Amino acid sequence: MKKFFAFMLACLMVLSLAACQNGGKESEKPDDTKKVKVGFIFLHDENSTYDKNFMDAAKAACEELKVDYILKTNVDESDACYQAAADLVDQGCNIVFADSFGHESYMIQAAKDFKDVEFCHATGTRAHTENLKNYHNAFATIYEGRFLAGVAAGLKLKEMIDAGKITADQAKTGYVGAYTYAEVVSGYTSYYLGMKYIVPEVTMEVQFTGSWYDEAKEKEAAEKLISDGVVLMSQHADSMGAPTACENAGIPDVSYNGSTASACPNTFIVSSKINWAPYFKYIVGCVQEGKAIDTDWCGTLANEAVQLTEVNEKAAAAGTAAKIAEVKALLEAGKLHVFDTATFTKDGAKLDSYMADVDSDDAYTPDTEVIKDGYFHESEFRSAPYFDIQIDGITLLNVAF
Amino acid sequence: MREPLFHIVRRNSSSRMRGWAVRGIAILAAVLLSGLLTFLVTGLNPLEVYSKMIQGNFGSTRRIWVLLQNTAILLIIALALTPAFKMRFWNTGAEGQVLIGGFGAALMMRFVGASLPNALLIPLELLAAIAAGALWGFIPAFFKAKWKTNETLFTLMMNYVAIQIVSWFCTLFAVPKGSGQLGILNQSTEAGWLPTLFGQKYMMNVIIVVAVLIFVFIYLRFSKHGYEISVVGESEKTARYVGINVKSVIIRTMLLSGALCGVAGFLLVCGTDHSITPNTVGGEGFTGIMVSWLAKFNPFVMVFTSALIIFMKNGAAQIATSFHLNESFGDILTGIIIFFIIGCEFFINYRVVFRKKAAKETDAPVKESTLREKASIASEAVNDKPAAEAEEDKKPLSEEEKKEVKA
Numbered sequence: 001m002k003k004f005f006a007f008m009l010a011c012l013m014v015l016s017l018a019a020c021q022n023g024g025k026e027s028e029k030p031d032d033t034k035k036v037k038v039g040f041i042f043l044h045d046e047n048s049t050y051d052k053n054f055m056d057a058a059k060a061a062c063e064e065l066k067v068d069y070i071l072k073t074n075v076d077e078s079d080a081c082y083q084a085a086a087d088l089v090d091q092g093c094n095i096v097f098a099d100s101f102g103h104e105s106y107m108i109q110a111a112k113d114f115k116d117v118e119f120c121h122a123t124g125t126r127a128h129t130e131n132l133k134n135y136h137n138a139f140a141t142i143y144e145g146r147f148l149a150g151v152a153a154g155l156k157l158k159e160m161i162d163a164g165k166i167t168a169d170q171a172k173t174g175y176v177g178a179y180t181y182a183e184v185v186s187g188y189t190s191y192y193l194g195m196k197y198i199v200p201e202v203t204m205e206v207q208f209t210g211s212w213y214d215e216a217k218e219k220e221a222a223e224k225l226i227s228d229g230v231v232l233m234s235q236h237a238d239s240m241g242a243p244t245a246c247e248n249a250g251i252p253d254v255s256y257n258g259s260t261a262s263a264c265p266n267t268f269i270v271s272s273k274i275n276w277a278p279y280f281k282y283i284v285g286c287v288q289e290g291k292a293i294d295t296d297w298c299g300t301l302a303n304e305a306v307q308l309t310e311v312n313e314k315a316a317a318a319g320t321a322a323k324i325a326e327v328k329a330l331l332e333a334g335k336l337h338v339f340d341t342a343t344f345t346k347d348g349a350k351l352d353s354y355m356a357d358v359d360s361d362d363a364y365t366p367d368t369e370v371i372k373d374g375y376f377h378e379s380e381f382r383s384a385p386y387f388d389i390q391i392d393g394i395t396l397l398n399v400a401f
Numbered sequence: 402m403r404e405p406l407f408h409i410v411r412r413n414s415s416s417r418m419r420g421w422a423v424r425g426i427a428i429l430a431a432v433l434l435s436g437l438l439t440f441l442v443t444g445l446n447p448l449e450v451y452s453k454m455i456q457g458n459f460g461s462t463r464r465i466w467v468l469l470q471n472t473a474i475l476l477i478i479a480l481a482l483t484p485a486f487k488m489r490f491w492n493t494g495a496e497g498q499v500l501i502g503g504f505g506a507a508l509m510m511r512f513v514g515a516s517l518p519n520a521l522l523i524p525l526e527l528l529a530a531i532a533a534g535a536l537w538g539f540i541p542a543f544f545k546a547k548w549k550t551n552e553t554l555f556t557l558m559m560n561y562v563a564i565q566i567v568s569w570f571c572t573l574f575a576v577p578k579g580s581g582q583l584g585i586l587n588q589s590t591e592a593g594w595l596p597t598l599f600g601q602k603y604m605m606n607v608i609i610v611v612a613v614l615i616f617v618f619i620y621l622r623f624s625k626h627g628y629e630i631s632v633v634g635e636s637e638k639t640a641r642y643v644g645i646n647v648k649s650v651i652i653r654t655m656l657l658s659g660a661l662c663g664v665a666g667f668l669l670v671c672g673t674d675h676s677i678t679p680n681t682v683g684g685e686g687f688t689g690i691m692v693s694w695l696a697k698f699n700p701f702v703m704v705f706t707s708a709l710i711i712f713m714k715n716g717a718a719q720i721a722t723s724f725h726l727n728e729s730f731g732d733i734l735t736g737i738i739i740f741f742i743i744g745c746e747f748f749i750n751y752r753v754v755f756r757k758k759a760a761k762e763t764d765a766p767v768k769e770s771t772l773r774e775k776a777s778i779a780s781e782a783v784n785d786k787p788a789a790e791a792e793e794d795k796k797p798l799s800e801e802e803k804k805e806v807k808a
Binding site for chain 2 (some may be wrong): 075077091
């Protein structure tokens with residue numbers, strides 16, 4: 001018993017010591033409905049290009065609008081996400097945002113439990129079927145950005161072919177992907193079609209890592225592709241693994257989420273990215289004015305949510321920036337469609353019809369016809385991508401993930 | 402002859418009061434150092450740091466419940482480990498035993514969830530969790546009893562087997578396919594979820610852990626099994642001499658240890674996360690080892706050691722978010738705190754004796770006694786050497802001796 005008391009006493013002493021300092025100095029500000037406080041949940045931290053892109057936009061948007069914000073980094077796609085969301089609500093946030101696909105079900109759970117807080121989730125697919133007033137998805141027509149980045153890659157290939165370094169049928173490129181689901185498939189296919197727009201003979205090999213962020217695995221995948229003889233690389237995985245491997249091997253690289261020029265000055269060509277600041281400003285504005293937030297918000301080239309970084313002249317082919325501007329204008333005018341069914345085949349045949357799984361369910365029931373007017377309508381029936389067709393010309397080296 | 406500046410002496414008597422005083426001081430020092438570190442990194446008032454620590458644990462009703470819930474989970478894991486530890490079976494496999502238990506429950510939730518009512522499904526999940534956990538305890542125990550394999554390594558390796566199995570399962574049954582994530586299972590139907598009691602999600606978990614606490618206390622203190630465990634722990638030879646079947650005690654105890662870990666996994670999957678990832682246990686299987694040891698295997702003291710560790714952890718996490726620091730900063734603080742808590746055990750069992758300046762002339766008897774203590778330490782370290790000789794070996798050269806060597 002003595003032990004007990006001694007221990008309790010020790011604990012009590014520590015607690016009371018701390019409690020003494022808790023003299024209401026830094027108490028939470030009184031809840032004011034018009035005052036907005038945004039809580040952000042990130043899967044990783046600044047070391048991940050994906051999360052850094054969100055974090056930069058979050059800080060910029062909140063500081064521009066002068067609203068309070070809290071950042072929570074390294075939050076797993078597990079109950080940790082629910083706990084983080086609930087904790088942000090405790091700290092007075094009236095908007096909670098999460099950035100990773102696997103956060104979705106935990107965000108929905110939090111939205112169910114805290115009805116008067118708005119929950120916004122990037123890359124998710126379930127907002128339009130959950131019927132929750134306070135749960136929203138967001139994405140952007142990033143496939144257009146990917147297509148433009150592909151155009152830059154195609155120009156680089158064309159330069160190599162014209163210089164006699166490779167022949168057109170040696171134009172084999174590589175891609176490091178995270179998982180095999182729609183967001184990644186849509187990303188690498190649109191990028192591939194961008195290259196194909198310039199070099200029709202191009203082929204691509206894709207190696208998956210089974211992780212959004214694993215520097216060693218991504219580097220290893222990139223090195224495997226390089227030893228397979230690819231002449232150009234891109235990636236949809238969030239570490240510096242693939243860009244670094246490319247820089248070491250002198251293979252030109254098209255990046256994602258942001259410029260990797262500082263670490264890879266000789267090989268970085270261009271990067272497409274989603275600029276999340278417009279979305280963050282939009283949701284803060286909605287809450288300030290008491291308006292409803294869109295269930296599915298989709299950023300575009302026009303509202304500057306889809307962007308390309310500066311072209312690195314040192315690595316890119318001559319005239320890349322001008323060509324990107326030209327193609328971008330065509331896309332914006334609707335004269336060119338990324339997933340034009342005339343530009344690709346599946347199993348040697350042109351697609352005239354495709355039922356996509358837009359309303360996510362465990363059985364992946366195809367529910368919506370998405371090919372109309374000669375092209376695949378991506379990100380129209382919900383913001384997150386649903387293009388998951390394996391088209392000809394792209395070889396998947398491993399599909400375990 | 403000159404003594405080294407200080408040397409370390411094992412304490413002969415262990416006063417309980419002093420032990421707890423040392424621990425109290427260690428915690429205080431840990432808290433002070435965390436405050437100082439945060440101040441150095443952020444330049445903020447260190448006192449604010451402590452208020453954040455309190456806020457992180459008691460800032461809202463929900464946070465108090467999170468404190469209770471996390472404590473309960475850590476406690477049940479420590480309780481599960483304790484019978485094995487008392488038997489001197491170094492079970493470092495709680496992480497895997499809990500995870501595989503949770504995996505058993507998750508399998509039931511995923512595949513039987515739609516077809517059974519909760520009244521049947523929940524007991525089935527519990528059974529599956531217990532069976533899986535017990536199996537993970539049984540395998541290393543069987544090998545230990547039969548072939549005297551090293552249980553520390555064996556149980557440790559079993560963790561990775563469990564983690565890889567769960568990893569594979571998550572990849573295989575990810576929704577949507579290829580995303581690598583299960584997400585919350587049965588989110589719309591809540592089938593197989595532990596019910597909320599009195600409107601509190603975690604009430605059920607806490608009640609079950611309290612029941613396990615009482616069970617483990619009674620089992621170890623008053624049952625024949627408990628007695629056998631402590632005899633085997635003290636000396637296997639004695640146990641054999643008095644007719645205890647050591648092998649069966651080892652296997653039986655590890656079955657129990659694994660089964661209780663399975664219950665912890667069940668609480669994590671069915672009562673908390675409603676999902677499973679390879680990281681569901683999140684290292685608590687290892688922290689539980691510390692909780693059990695710090696409490697000297699006393700189940701009721703474990704309530705306090707686990708609560709203390711969780712309090713510090715949650716507080717550290719709050720410090721990190723409040724001051725816009727990376728979440729890893731919270732981990733650094735937790736590391737410091739745990740280091741102090743473990744480190745102080747050294748000062749409870751040993752003391753540092755400094756060289757006394759005038760020891761030669763004035764304190765001859767004292768010196769003699771310290772020498773005797775030193776000799777006993779040395780003889781402990783080098784068993785076959787005579788104590789005095791060992792002492793000679795350890796001593797650094799005095800100034801005169803050095804001169805001699807040079808000459």
